[in-house]
Amino acid sequence: MICLGIEGTAHTIGAGCVRDTHGHCEVLSNCMNTYSPAHGGIHPREAANHHATHLAELIHQAVQKADIPYTDIDLVAFSQGPGLGPCLRTAATAARALSLSLSVPLIGVNHCVAHLEIGRGTIPVCTDPVLLYVSGANTQVIAFAEGKYRVFGETLDIGIGNCLDKFGRMLDLGFPCGPKIESFAKQGDRYLPLPYSIKGMDMAFSGLLTAAEAYYRKKESLANICYSLQETTFAMLTEVTERAMAHTEKTQVLLGGGVASNTRLRDMVSTMAKARGASLFVPTKDLCVDNGAMIAWLGLIMHASGTRMPLEQSSINQRFRTDMVEVTWR
Amino acid sequence: MTTTVLYRGAEAEICVSTHLGMEVVQKRRLPKLYRLPEIDQALIAYRTREESKLIREARVAGVSVPLLYDVDLPGGVITMEYVKGKRVKDILNALPESERKHLCGIVGQSIALLHNHNIIHGDITTSNMILANGRVTFIDFGLGMKSIELEAKGVDLHVLMEAFESTHSQRPTCFQDTFEGYRQVFTGDADAVLGKIEEIVQRGRYR
Numbered sequence: 001m002i003c004l005g006i007e008g009t010a011h012t013i014g015a016g017c018v019r020d021t022h023g024h025c026e027v028l029s030n031c032m033n034t035y036s037p038a039h040g041g042i043h044p045r046e047a048a049n050h051h052a053t054h055l056a057e058l059i060h061q062a063v064q065k066a067d068i069p070y071t072d073i074d075l076v077a078f079s080q081g082p083g084l085g086p087c088l089r090t091a092a093t094a095a096r097a098l099s100l101s102l103s104v105p106l107i108g109v110n111h112c113v114a115h116l117e118i119g120r121g122t123i124p125v126c127t128d129p130v131l132l133y134v135s136g137a138n139t140q141v142i143a144f145a146e147g148k149y150r151v152f153g154e155t156l157d158i159g160i161g162n163c164l165d166k167f168g169r170m171l172d173l174g175f176p177c178g179p180k181i182e183s184f185a186k187q188g189d190r191y192l193p194l195p196y197s198i199k200g201m202d203m204a205f206s207g208l209l210t211a212a213e214a215y216y217r218k219k220e221s222l223a224n225i226c227y228s229l230q231e232t233t234f235a236m237l238t239e240v241t242e243r244a245m246a247h248t249e250k251t252q253v254l255l256g257g258g259v260a261s262n263t264r265l266r267d268m269v270s271t272m273a274k275a276r277g278a279s280l281f282v283p284t285k286d287l288c289v290d291n292g293a294m295i296a297w298l299g300l301i302m303h304a305s306g307t308r309m310p311l312e313q314s315s316i317n318q319r320f321r322t323d324m325v326e327v328t329w330r
Numbered sequence: 331m332t333t334t335v336l337y338r339g340a341e342a343e344i345c346v347s348t349h350l351g352m353e354v355v356q357k358r359r360l361p362k363l364y365r366l367p368e369i370d371q372a373l374i375a376y377r378t379r380e381e382s383k384l385i386r387e388a389r390v391a392g393v394s395v396p397l398l399y400d401v402d403l404p405g406g407v408i409t410m411e412y413v414k415g416k417r418v419k420d421i422l423n424a425l426p427e428s429e430r431k432h433l434c435g436i437v438g439q440s441i442a443l444l445h446n447h448n449i450i451h452g453d454i455t456t457s458n459m460i461l462a463n464g465r466v467t468f469i470d471f472g473l474g475m476k477s478i479e480l481e482a483k484g485v486d487l488h489v490l491m492e493a494f495e496s497t498h499s500q501r502p503t504c505f506q507d508t509f510e511g512y513r514q515v516f517t518g519d520a521d522a523v524l525g526k527i528e529e530i531v532q533r534g535r536y537r
C-alpha cells in the first residue's frame with residue numbers, strides 16, 4: 001500500500017509518499033518548502049498563501065521522486081491538527097481534492113502522533129519509546145499508556161523552538177534562530193543563572209526568555225547567554241523526559257521536531273538515557289522536522305487498522321490534542 | 331552500615347539505612363550528569379531544602395509525616411523516620427465500606443490541614459500515604475510548594491481525584507468521602523475549591 005501525505009500545520013508545507021513493507025515504513029519521497037518571513041514570526045495568512053503557491057508543485061515532485069504513477073496512490077493523508085487554521089485548511093483542501101480526483105480514501109491525522117510514529121516506523125528497534133517532541137510551537141513528552149498516546153509533560157506557555165526564535169529575533173538572527181544560537185553557545189563558557197521552571201511534569205519558558213533578554217540588555221556576552229539558555233532549557237526538557245520514562249517504565253527515548261537537530265540537546269538526552277540503561281533514537285533530519293512522509297505513514301497505519309474518515313469528518317482541528325486520538329493500530 | 335534501595339525514581343532513590351543506631355529512610359537526590367554542575371548542585375540543594383521545610387511545616391500543621399533526623403543540602407540527602415505500614419493504595423480497595431469511608435475521611439481532613447497552612451503537596455496519590463498505627467502518614471513532598479491560591483489547592487485535590495479514578499475505580503465514592511472530610515476541616519471556602527476542581531476538569535489540561 002502507498003500513501004501520499006500532506007503536511008501543513010505551520011511554516012512548512014510538505015508532501016511525501018511512503019510504502020508499507022512488512023510493517024516497516026519505506027519513505028519513497030519527502031518534499032517540503034518552508035515559509036520564512038523577512039521579519040517577525042509566522043503570519044498565519046501569509047504562511048497559508050505560501051503553502052497554496054507551492055503545494056501543487058510539491059505533490060507533483062513527491063510523486064515523481066517516488067517514481068510511481070498517480071494511480072499507484074492508495075490513500076491520501078493530511079495533517080488535521082494541531083496548528084494554524086489557515087495553514088491546516090490549505091493542506092486539508094488540497095488533500096480532499098486529491099483524494100476525490102484519484103478516487104482513493106482520505107484520512108486526517110494528528111501531527112504530534114505522526115512525529116512519534118515515523119520514528120517507530122523507520123527505526124525497527126524503536127518499538128515503544130517516550131517521545132520528546134521539540135519544535136517551534138510544540139513541546140511535549142508523549143508516550144503510549146493504557147491504550148492512548150498520553151502527554152506526560154508539556155510546555156505551559158511557549159514551545160522551546162519559539163523561545164529560541166524569540167530570543168534570536170531580538171538579535172535579528174533570522175529564522176530559524178536555533179542553529180545560530182547553537183553555534184554562539186559553543187563559544188560560551190560561563191553560566192549565567194536563569195530560572196529553571198518545572199512545575200510537576202510541565203515546563204514554562206517565557207520567564208526564562210525574559211531573563212535571557214535582560215542579560216542581553218545588560219551587555220553580557222552573547223555566547224554566554226546562548227550557552228546558559230541552552231543549558232537551562234535543555235536540562236528541563238531532559239528532566240521531564242526522564243520523569244516520564246521512570247513513570248511509564250519505558251527504556252527507549254525518541255527525539256522529534258526541529259529542535260531535535262541540536263547536538264547539545266541530543267548529548268544531554270543521550271547522557272540521561274545511558275545513565276538509565278535506555279536507548280536513544282533520532283530519525284533522520286528530514287523526518288524530524290515537519291514533513292509529509294510522517295503524515296503519510298500515520299495515515300497508512302491508521303487506515304490499515306480499520307480507521308475510516310468520511311469527507312464530512314475531515315474538517316481541521318486547530319486544538320487537536322495528542323490524547324484525543326483513538327489508537328487503533330497498537 | 332548497610333544500605334538497601336527501596337525505590338529508584340527519576341530524581342532520587344529511597345534507601346533504608348542506619349542513623350545514630352536507628353533504622354531510617356534516606357531520600358537521596360542523585361546528581362544528573364547531563365546537567366551543568368552549577369545548575370545541578372543549585373537544584374539539588376534547593377529542592378532538598380524546600381522538601382524538608384514542607385515536611386516540617388506539615389508536622390506543625392498537625393499532619394502525620396516522617397520525623398526528620400538530618401538534612402544534608404550539598405549532598406541532597408534527607409534522613410527521616412522509617413514509617414513501617416501499608417500503602418493506602420494497596421489496602422483501600424479491599425477495606426469494608428465503612429472503614430474505607432472512615433479512612434478517606436481522615437485523608438480529606440489531613441489534606442485540609444495542609445491546605446489551611448497553604449501547603450500544597452503536589453503529588454497526593456494513595457501511593458504517597460502510609461497507614462501505620464492507625465494514622466495516615468503523608469510522604470514525598472518532592473513536588474510540593476507553598477501557595478495561598480485556590481487554583482493550587484484545586485490542582486492538588488484533582489491529582490488525588492485522578493489517582494482514585496485510575497487505581498480505585500471500582501470504589502467510586504472515594505473522592506466524595508475524602509472531600510467530606512476535607513470540608514469538615516478546611517477553614518476556607520470548600521465549595522470554591524470544589525468549583526476550581528470542576529473548572530480544572532473542564533479545562534482538560536491536567537491528565
